[in-house]
Amino acid sequence: MNLRALETLVQILTVxxxxxxxxxxxxxxxxxxxxxxxxxxxxxxxxxxxxxRPPRLTPLGRQVALQSRGILEARDTVTTLCQRGEKLVxxxxxxxxxxxxxxxxxxxxEAARREAAGASFQFSAGLSxxxxxxxxxxxLDAAVVTQVDPMPAHLCVQRLATEEMVMALxxxxxxxxxxxxxxxxxxxxxxxxxxxxxxxxxxxxxVSAQPQQIILDSIEGTLECVKRGLGYTVLPRPDVERYxxxxxxxxxxxxxxxxxxxxxxxxxxxxxxxxxDALFSLMVTQE
Amino acid sequence: MNLRALETLVQILTVxxxxxxxxxxxxxxxxxxxxxxxxxxxxxxxxxxxxxRPPRLTPLGRQVALQSRGILEARDTVTTLCQRGEKLVxxxxxxxxxxxxxxxxxxxxEAARREAAGASFQFSAGLSxxxxxxxxxxxLDAAVVTQVDPMPAHLCVQRLATEEMVMALxxxxxxxxxxxxxxxxxxxxxxxxxxxxxxxxxxxxxVSAQPQQIILDSIEGTLECVKRGLGYTVLPRPDVERYxxxxxxxxxxxxxxxxxxxxxxxxxxxxxxxxxDALFSLMVTQE
DNA sequence: TCATCAAATACAATCCATCTGAAGTTGTGA
DNA sequence: TCACAACTTCAGATGGATTGTATTTGATGA
Numbered sequence: 001m002n003l004r005a006l007e008t009l010v011q012i013l014t015v016x017x018x019x020x021x022x023x024x025x026x027x028x029x030x031x032x033x034x035x036x037x038x039x040x041x042x043x044x045x046x047x048x049x050x051x052x053r054p055p056r057l058t059p060l061g062r063q064v065a066l067q068s069r070g071i072l073e074a075r076d077t078v079t080t081l082c083q084r085g086e087k088l089v090x091x092x093x094x095x096x097x098x099x100x101x102x103x104x105x106x107x108x109x110e111a112a113r114r115e116a117a118g119a120s121f122q123f124s125a126g127l128s129x130x131x132x133x134x135x136x137x138x139x140l141d142a143a144v145v146t147q148v149d150p151m152p153a154h155l156c157v158q159r160l161a162t163e164e165m166v167m168a169l170x171x172x173x174x175x176x177x178x179x180x181x182x183x184x185x186x187x188x189x190x191x192x193x194x195x196x197x198x199x200x201x202x203x204x205x206x207v208s209a210q211p212q213q214i215i216l217d218s219i220e221g222t223l224e225c226v227k228r229g230l231g232y233t234v235l236p237r238p239d240v241e242r243y244x245x246x247x248x249x250x251x252x253x254x255x256x257x258x259x260x261x262x263x264x265x266x267x268x269x270x271x272x273x274x275x276x277d278a279l280f281s282l283m284v285t286q287e
Numbered sequence: 288m289n290l291r292a293l294e295t296l297v298q299i300l301t302v303x304x305x306x307x308x309x310x311x312x313x314x315x316x317x318x319x320x321x322x323x324x325x326x327x328x329x330x331x332x333x334x335x336x337x338x339x340r341p342p343r344l345t346p347l348g349r350q351v352a353l354q355s356r357g358i359l360e361a362r363d364t365v366t367t368l369c370q371r372g373e374k375l376v377x378x379x380x381x382x383x384x385x386x387x388x389x390x391x392x393x394x395x396x397e398a399a400r401r402e403a404a405g406a407s408f409q410f411s412a413g414l415s416x417x418x419x420x421x422x423x424x425x426x427l428d429a430a431v432v433t434q435v436d437p438m439p440a441h442l443c444v445q446r447l448a449t450e451e452m453v454m455a456l457x458x459x460x461x462x463x464x465x466x467x468x469x470x471x472x473x474x475x476x477x478x479x480x481x482x483x484x485x486x487x488x489x490x491x492x493x494v495s496a497q498p499q500q501i502i503l504d505s506i507e508g509t510l511e512c513v514k515r516g517l518g519y520t521v522l523p524r525p526d527v528e529r530y531x532x533x534x535x536x537x538x539x540x541x542x543x544x545x546x547x548x549x550x551x552x553x554x555x556x557x558x559x560x561x562x563x564d565a566l567f568s569l570m571v572t573q574e
Numbered sequence: 575t576c577a578t579c580a581a582a583t584a585c586a587a588t589c590c591a592t593c594t595g596a597a598g599t600t601g602t603g604a
Numbered sequence: 605t606c607a608c609a610a611c612t613t614c615a616g617a618t619g620g621a622t623t624g625t626a627t628t629t630g631a632t633g634a
Contacts (some may be wrong), residue, residue, distance in 0.1 A: 001290055001303065001362055002621085016581060031622050033582060038621085043369040049425075049558040053581060053630045056425045058558055059377030063407065064365055066378060071361040075288055078354045082330040082347070090346030091353060138336075138343045271336040271345055299582090306610060318593050320612060325592090340601045340610060 001042060003075065005035040006068040011046070012036075013065045017054035034099060081118060081208075087278035088116035095124050095131035095143035099219070099239055100262055104144055104283055111282040135265050137187045141272070142279060147261045156268040158280050163236035165257035166250050170229040181232055188214045188222050188231040223248065236260065288329060290362065293355040296334070299323075304341040350560040368405060374565035375403035382411050382418035382430035386506070386526055387549055391431055391447060391570055398569045422552050428559070429566060434548045443555040445567050450523035452544035453537050457516040461536045465543075468519055470525045475501040475509050506529040510535065523547065 011021045018036070022029040036055075040047050047061030057065065081089060097106055105123065112119060126134070128145035135143050136152040143161060173181060184246060214221045214231055219239050226233055227247040234257055240250055264280055266272045298308045305323070309316045323342075327334050334348030344352065368376060385391055390411065399406060413421070415432035422430050423439040431447065438444060460468060494572055503509045506526050511518055514534040521544055527537055551567055553559045 001366075003288055003290065004621090017581070028623055029582070030584085030624075034621075037583085043366065045369045046558070049556065050582080051630080052425055053559065055582075056558075059379045059406070059428055060369070060563070061377070062380075063368060063377040067361065067365045067368065071358060071365070074354065074358040074361050078351055078358070079288075079330065081350060081354065082332045090348070090350040092346045093349075119346070138339055141346055172577090269336065269338050271333070271338065275346070282541050291592090304610075315594055316611070317595075319611085321592075324612085337611080338601085342611075 002035070003072070004036075004069060004228050005039045008032055008035050009039065009061075009065045010072060013062070013069075017082060037126070066179060077254065084118045086116065086118050087275045088112070088282070089118040091120045091122060092141045092275075092279070093122050093124070093139070095126055095140045097124060097128055097131065097143075097145050099236060100123060100144040100160075102242075103238055104262065108283050115282065116238055116278070126261075132265050135267060136226075138267070142263055142264060142266045142276075144262060144283070147263050151265070152266045156272065158264045158266075158276075159261050160264055160280075160283055161207045161262045162259050163238060163262065164252075164254060164259045165234055166237045166240055167232060167234050167253045167257075168223060168226045168240045168244075168248055168250055169232035170226055171247050171249050173232070185229075186214050186231040188216060188225050188233040190216065190219065190222055190233065190235060289325070290359070291552055292326045293358060295304060295319055295322050296311070296326060296348075296352045297356045297359060299344065300349070300356075348458060371405045373403065373405050374562045375399070375569070376405040378407045378409060379428045379562075379566070380409050380411070380426070381493060382413055382421060382432070384415055384418065384430075384432050385412060386450075386523060387431040387447075388412060391527055391549065395570050401477075402569065403565070409495050420550050421506075422554060425554070429553045429563075431549060431551055431570070434550045436555045438552070441555045443553045443559065443563060445551045445553075445563075447551055447567075447570055448549045448550050450525060450547050450549065451539070451546045452521055453524045453527055454519060454521050454540045455510060455513045455527045455531075455537055456519035457513055458534050458536050459516055460519070472516075473501050473518040475503060475520040477503065477506065477509055477520065506530075 008021055008025060011024060012018070013023060018032045019029045022032045025032070036048060043064070045060055045064075046058055047064055048055035049058050059141060101123070101253050109121070112121065124131075124140070128148050131140065131143035131145050132148065132152055132155065134140040136155055147157065147159075169176070169181065169185070173185060176184060214225065216225070219235060220243060222233050222235065223240065223243040225231055227245070236252065237250070240248075244250060266276045266279070288526070293314060295308060298311060299305070302308050305319045308315045309319045312319070320401045322463050323335060324443060330351070332347055332351075333345055334351055335342035336345050388410070396408070399408065411418075411427070418427065418430035418432050419435065419439055419442065423428040423442055434444065434446075456463070456468065456472070460472060463471060501512065503512070506522060507530060509520050509522065510527065510530040512518055514532065522538065525537075531537060551570060553566070
């Protein structure tokens with residue numbers, strides 16, 4: 001099916017005769033006639049009643065013309081999509097690690113709707129290493145992850161936020177020092193396979209051998225255990241504060257545990273150069 | 288813009304490489320490459336990142352591909368529209384005289400939705416002569432009118448319903464005979480320019496010279512006047528009965544006034560032969 | 575009913591876009 | 605660094621679309 005023929009057909013809705021359409025479209029009457037004949041042949045139906053001299057659209061022909069108008073409009077949305085001057089145009093596949101999808105994603109979506117109407121986004125969740133690899137392979141356009149070493153090659157890394165690691169412990173143990181704590185309560189560890197968990201594991205090995213450990217894979221679940229006095233844990237401050245209440249106290253432990261960076265990773269190629277900074281600015285503005 | 292190229296682009300959403308698409312679509316890799324290059328040139332954008340070896344869709348390219356899928360779906364609705372075996376497919380332009388649009392149209396629409404899903408309808412209102420002329424000229428596909436003489440040539444006329452003409456008079460004059468009535472009340476005449484009005488005018492000239500007349504162009508308004516004792520009138524029975532209540536009585540006057548026929552008029556050509564009977568049956572089934 | 579005219583169709587020649595096949599280039603993975 | 609697979613480029617072939625001209629057909633008016 002030829003779009004030029006559909007354009008002709010659609011014009012015939014508003015113009016009385018083939019010859020008039022031919023003039024408007026800068027073609028010969030002959031060409032118009034043949035376009036319509038070919039269209040009829042392809043669809044296997046009569047679009048025109050040729051008993052009458054300016055051939056008349058049949059009801060079916062009229063319907064086809066109206067539908068064709070829809071096809072052409074759909075095409076025009078594509079061309080205008082491509083003519084936008086904006087940087088962020090297209091469908092972006094973006095990965096988020098769990099905590100970032102809570103902290104960064106909502107504000108990002110809001111900013112994107114405001115400032116990047118031509119763009120759409122599809123998100124997927126995963127671990128920092130996986131997402132970084134996906135970006136490197138081209139299966140994702142970008143990802144928000146915690147900085148990991150070593151980063152896959154040819155990736156561009158931009159820091160979005162720094163999250164301080166804090167200790168969350170039951171209010172009943174608010175006064176215990178580190179040694180007492182370790183003796184009295186088990187350490188509840190966030191699943192070590194994730195970025196956070198790894199970071200903590202690395203730190204822990206320098207601190208002390210933990211006699212008792214509970215391993216959980218949910219931040220909310222971890223903190224719920226803390227509130228009930230089942231143990232203590234170490235997590236990024238924003239996550240802890242979100243669930244904090246009177247049953248729990250927060251202790252700053254920046255000397256024991258390093259902070260972590262949330263970063264935006266993109267491929268370091270010419271394509272990404274076109275939109276990397278625009279994407280980055282949509283993610284930081286919502287701070 | 289070439290629909291075949293769009294098909295190729297859409298396939299690339301689900302298939303990893305140009306060469307795979309080429310195999311699936313029975314073309315050479317070369318042709319795929321050139322189609323995509325031509326598409327990029329036409330849109331003036333980069334749909335693919337050719338830094339990497341199976342060329343990767345850029346976010347914009349992905350968006351264009353997704354939108355293109357919409358274009359192709361729109362095209363498919365057109366082709367399936369044309370493949371329906373039904374008789375009534377397309378957009379029909381149909382004229383209705385005022386009273387028919389109340390009596391016939393609702394039931395017709397209901398039947399059409401049930402039995403002619405591939406058809407859409409656009410209605411216009413007007414006088415019987417005008418609508419009949421429009422059908423003859425091809426500005427309408429069909430019309431429901433009162434039978435008028437002479438009918439324009441080459442029209443096919445099918446009777447839908449017969450409406451008896453009855454007299455409506457105020458309940459206060461229920462016992463008056465025709466002579467008393469004429470002496471006591473003015474005759475309220477429905478606008479003579481319409482089909483009904485004409486019919487009545489023609490009859491009246493045979494009956495008697497009316498000393499007093501009120502002319503109105505609304506059936507409901509006419510009957511409201513009758514209810515209030517301002518005069519009497521003659522109208523089709525269904526219209527009178529719709530508004531009848533205790534303040535008004537109906538008198539059969541078939542000896543004085545002829546009945547009228549509601550008819551479906553269509554052009555008498557090969558095109559209309561295809562759907563005339565189907566349309567007709569949708570209009571009578573709702574009786 | 576016929577003559578006339580405008581409009582559409584038919585057809586051959588031509589044009590143009592697209593496809594193929596072969597040769598050349600370029601990422602990728604060993 | 606090499607080999608290979610994948611893509612691009614190019615020239616030539618192909619086929620669909622357009623044009624110009626001749627012919628047909630429906631509309632109009634005498």
